[in-house]
Amino acid sequence: QVQLVESGGGLVQTGGSLRLSCAASGSIFSINFMGWYRQAPGKQRELVAVINRGGMTNYGDFVKGRFTLSRNNAKNTVFLQMNSLKPEDAAVYYCNVVAADGMYYWGKGTLVTVSS
Secondary structure, eight states, rough: OOEEEEEOOOEEEETOOEEEEEEEEEEEOEEEEEEEEEEEETOEEEEEEETTTTOOOEOOTTEEEEEEEEEEGGGGGGEEEEEEEGGGGOOOEEEEEEETSSSEEEEEEEEEEEEE
16 A cells, blocks of 8 residues: 655745645555646646756646756655745645556645745
8 A cells, every 4th residue: 555645735925835746655565656746626637846866857738947856756745846836826735646667645734835
């Protein structure tokens, strides 16, 4: 069984910053991709950022240089630094892990609220 523990969500003012963390543990031998998706009320879940084991990243178009994704392979942990937050960034952010065997795992989500 694999557990993803997310932390770092909360309330921030427009222009502020938050850092999300996600740690994977349990019966997971090797992780290929780690990343974050988000889902706002009434909208589809969308990719925020993903990073492979070698450190290559891919960001959603809306990020535009505001967010930085990094990972610690030894600790199976991924970090999302979010700067210059906007009200439209408010959503539930979900950690996602893709294991080497192709299995997908999701966290329970952490709420990000941005006040205008």
